[in-house]
Amino acid sequence: MHPDIQEILLTEEQIAQKVDELGKRISEDYRGYEILVVGILKGAVVFMADLIRHITVPLAIDFMAVSSYGKASESSGVVKILKDLDQSIEGRHVLLVEDIVDSGLTLKYMLDNLSTRKPASLKICTLLDKPSRRKTDVVPDYNGFAIPDKFVVGYGLDYGEQYRNLREIAVLKPGKYSNG
Numbered sequence: 001m002h003p004d005i006q007e008i009l010l011t012e013e014q015i016a017q018k019v020d021e022l023g024k025r026i027s028e029d030y031r032g033y034e035i036l037v038v039g040i041l042k043g044a045v046v047f048m049a050d051l052i053r054h055i056t057v058p059l060a061i062d063f064m065a066v067s068s069y070g071k072a073s074e075s076s077g078v079v080k081i082l083k084d085l086d087q088s089i090e091g092r093h094v095l096l097v098e099d100i101v102d103s104g105l106t107l108k109y110m111l112d113n114l115s116t117r118k119p120a121s122l123k124i125c126t127l128l129d130k131p132s133r134r135k136t137d138v139v140p141d142y143n144g145f146a147i148p149d150k151f152v153v154g155y156g157l158d159y160g161e162q163y164r165n166l167r168e169i170a171v172l173k174p175g176k177y178s179n180g
């Protein structure tokens, strides 16, 4: 185990099984349609790479980068687009892929922004959800795991850009992480 890790919250096997399950549900729900899977950089990259290989309907991918967190672990509520989509989403079925929904402020902003671009449909798939932290009415259409109010890293999620390469989702040891 990585020396900075206190506890493994979700193992590789648990994650893999959930990703398979989500991929199957998405494939059934979008049967007969083509989708545009939009990943939110950078945290969603690992999850999205696995997820799309479990989706069987035709799809294209694109990415957006937004900033709402600096090095701090609390959302500022201020969201800035750092990288926009490469293509128009008008008339397309868009599935937004996020690593974790915490306050929901990031997703709320993205939903408002993307819906002005007239997609045929717009849904959210997140691997993790911290429902106790929500400050908006955002509800993910697909959610992997509801987790307690703990700061987690791994499988794409970072703290100060570290730990994205861990294969499991883990809680950091106290002292390895400061709140704000």
Ligand code: IMP
Pocket (backbone or CB within 6 Å): 043, 068, 069, 075, 098, 099, 100, 101, 102, 103, 104, 105, 106, 107, 150, 151, 152, 153, 157, 158, 159
């Ligand atoms: P929100 O706007 O508060 O919902 O924050 C969402 C973003 O904050 C996610 O895309 C993550 O990048 C980051 N985030 C929230 N909670 C955690 C966590 O526990 N670990 C790592 N990143 C997190």
Ligand code: MG
Pocket (backbone or CB within 6 Å): 043, 069, 157, 158
């Ligand atoms: Mg992050």
